[in-house]
Amino acid sequence: MAVIRDIAFQGGQMLLVLLLAPLLTGFVRKVKARLLRRQGPPLLQPYRDLIRLMRKDAVLADNASWLFRVIPYFVFAATWIAASLVPTFGSGLLFSWSADLIALIAVLGSARFFLALAGLDVGTAFGGIGSSREVMIASLAEPAMLMIMFTLALIAGSTQLSTMSAFMNSPEVGLRVSLGLGLIALIIVAIAENARIPVDNPATHLELTMVHEAMVLEYSGRHLAQIELAAMLKLLLYISLIACLFVPWGISPPTADPVHLAIGVVAYVGKLAVAGVMLALFETAIAKMRVFRVPGFLGAALMLALLAALLRFVSRSF
Amino acid sequence: MRGLSFDIAHMLAGSLVLVSFLQLYQDRLSALINVFAMHALVLALSVAWQAFVQEAPHLYITAVIALVFKAIVIPVALRRIIVRLGIHREIEAVVGVGLAMLVGIGLVALSMVVMLRVTAEADPLAREDLAFALSVVLLGLLVMVTRRNAVGQVIGFMSLENGLVLAATGAKGMPLVVEISVAFSVLIAFIVIGIFLFRIRERFDTVDMQAMDRFRGEQR
Numbered sequence: 001m002a003v004i005r006d007i008a009f010q011g012g013q014m015l016l017v018l019l020l021a022p023l024l025t026g027f028v029r030k031v032k033a034r035l036l037r038r039q040g041p042p043l044l045q046p047y048r049d050l051i052r053l054m055r056k057d058a059v060l061a062d063n064a065s066w067l068f069r070v071i072p073y074f075v076f077a078a079t080w081i082a083a084s085l086v087p088t089f090g091s092g093l094l095f096s097w098s099a100d101l102i103a104l105i106a107v108l109g110s111a112r113f114f115l116a117l118a119g120l121d122v123g124t125a126f127g128g129i130g131s132s133r134e135v136m137i138a139s140l141a142e143p144a145m146l147m148i149m150f151t152l153a154l155i156a157g158s159t160q161l162s163t164m165s166a167f168m169n170s171p172e173v174g175l176r177v178s179l180g181l182g183l184i185a186l187i188i189v190a191i192a193e194n195a196r197i198p199v200d201n202p203a204t205h206l207e208l209t210m211v212h213e214a215m216v217l218e219y220s221g222r223h224l225a226q227i228e229l230a231a232m233l234k235l236l237l238y239i240s241l242i243a244c245l246f247v248p249w250g251i252s253p254p255t256a257d258p259v260h261l262a263i264g265v266v267a268y269v270g271k272l273a274v275a276g277v278m279l280a281l282f283e284t285a286i287a288k289m290r291v292f293r294v295p296g297f298l299g300a301a302l303m304l305a306l307l308a309a310l311l312r313f314v315s316r317s318f
Numbered sequence: 319m320r321g322l323s324f325d326i327a328h329m330l331a332g333s334l335v336l337v338s339f340l341q342l343y344q345d346r347l348s349a350l351i352n353v354f355a356m357h358a359l360v361l362a363l364s365v366a367w368q369a370f371v372q373e374a375p376h377l378y379i380t381a382v383i384a385l386v387f388k389a390i391v392i393p394v395a396l397r398r399i400i401v402r403l404g405i406h407r408e409i410e411a412v413v414g415v416g417l418a419m420l421v422g423i424g425l426v427a428l429s430m431v432v433m434l435r436v437t438a439e440a441d442p443l444a445r446e447d448l449a450f451a452l453s454v455v456l457l458g459l460l461v462m463v464t465r466r467n468a469v470g471q472v473i474g475f476m477s478l479e480n481g482l483v484l485a486a487t488g489a490k491g492m493p494l495v496v497e498i499s500v501a502f503s504v505l506i507a508f509i510v511i512g513i514f515l516f517r518i519r520e521r522f523d524t525v526d527m528q529a530m531d532r533f534r535g536e537q538r
Contacts, residue, residue, distance in 0.1 A: 175325035177332030184336075296415040300343055303419045307339075310427055311332065 022046035031280035058221030089264035092254030119215035130214030147305035181308035358388030447488030454481030
């Protein structure tokens with residue numbers, strides 16, 4: 001019975017993230033459009049786009065290898081698995097014994113690696129430029145991410161996300177400088193990883209500025225739908241990660257009754273909405289950076305993470 | 319209560335170090351001045367919290383001095399100066415952001431190692447505060463070193479002084495006289511530097527310090 005409940009819980013979480021991801025993207029787009037005093041597309045537009053893409057034929061380049069066809073499924077699967085590992089509304093996840101934070105970063109990293117390969121596969125100039133830029137950003141963002149995770153794991157005494165979020169929820173954690181630095185660094189990394197505005201513009205098709213879009217330019221039909229859905233899931237994943245580590249209030253404990261679960265779901269949706277509004281505000285207020293300034297931006301995240309780790313070691317005295 | 323008050327003091331002092339890093343990151347003068355105002359604001363908050371924790375009302379005066387002079391008067395004056403000199407859009411830094419930040423991390427590590435070893439048996443609150451204050455002082459020096467422009471160097475000097483105030487409030491029982499005299503000496507230094515800026519500008523047509531190497535006979 002307990003096994004069935006665990007499976008149902010995990011399945012519910014996976015379904016929830018899959019269903020909410022396009023809505024979140026649509027919500028961010030809507031808020032951004034309203035901030036620019038435009039009407040903007042309806043909230044459900046991303047779902048319609050995905051369904052339309054699924055129905056269309058996939059057009060493949062003549063010289064595309066099997067890798068090019070397999071990668072969209074792989075990227076989507078990897079991102080979905082990663083998203084199912086992060087506690088969203090409840091921490092009693094069935095999968096949480098099998099993979100911790102470091103595995104999560106590795107899964108996301110392999111998804112990115114294969115996407116970069118796909119960009120190179122067909123041999124067009126845009127795919128190449130997109131892949132090279134993506135890898136440049138990743139090579140800076142990943143060390144920063146790992147450093148942040150080390151700091152958080154040192155504080156929480158575990159790399160297991162459910163344990164960490166339970167620890168962050170307990171009163172003993174207090175206000176810590178390392179946590180503040182880690183939060184800022186994690187937000188910078190999340191912005192870079194999700195190709196949001198100061199680093200990359202998700203809405204552009206201007207060749208000189210795009211990174212992610214250039215990489216997936218050759219994809220169409222159901223392949224493109226998979227990749228777009230994976231990108232939406234990734235945004236949801238990072239917001240959930242920040243929420244479960246830094247604002248873990250409302251996440252229901254493993255053995256919870258339906259009331260707690262309902263509170264957890266409502267709190268989770270609320271957190272997503274707040275994060276979406278903040279993201280839209282930030283993106284509207286700031287201009288996109290030149291590509292060559294991105295290393296400085298991400299370097300700052302790495303420095304902050306290093307500083308956080310340093311402070312964690314030094315202020316052991318209390 | 320003890321734990322929380324300590325955490326907040328620690329957090330504020332840590333934010334001061336963070337804002338010092340932000341100063342290193344900025345490469346435009348007007349942005350640098352904004353960050354300096356933020357620096358002073360965080361300092362005022364930190365000092366006010368110390369006043370509350372230590373129940374030392376005279377520290378509130380220090381906080382108000384920091385707020386009024388350093389967060390409002392000096393940034394506004396500096397902004398006027400750079401607008402009048404026509405350099406408010408100038409980008410100036412001797413070394414790149416990445417290198418400066420790396421050196422900054424090194425300095426913070428250094429001050430931690432030195433302070434925590436030297437003050438082994440002191441009160442932990444004062445101890446961590448001193449370590450943070452030393453990092454702020456060193457980062458202020460770094461800002462001075464990495465700026466080519468005289469205005470940037472003035473800001474580095476002012477943020478260095480903020481670190482000194484942080485150190486002084488962390489230690490219990492600093493008399494108010496000291497604080498007031500420090501505040502006024504900084505204000506006077508600011509005025510003198512401001513006059514100098516215009517004199518330098520009149521004579522050399524620039525406030526870029528590299529131009530002055532020529533007049534010292536250090537031909538590049």
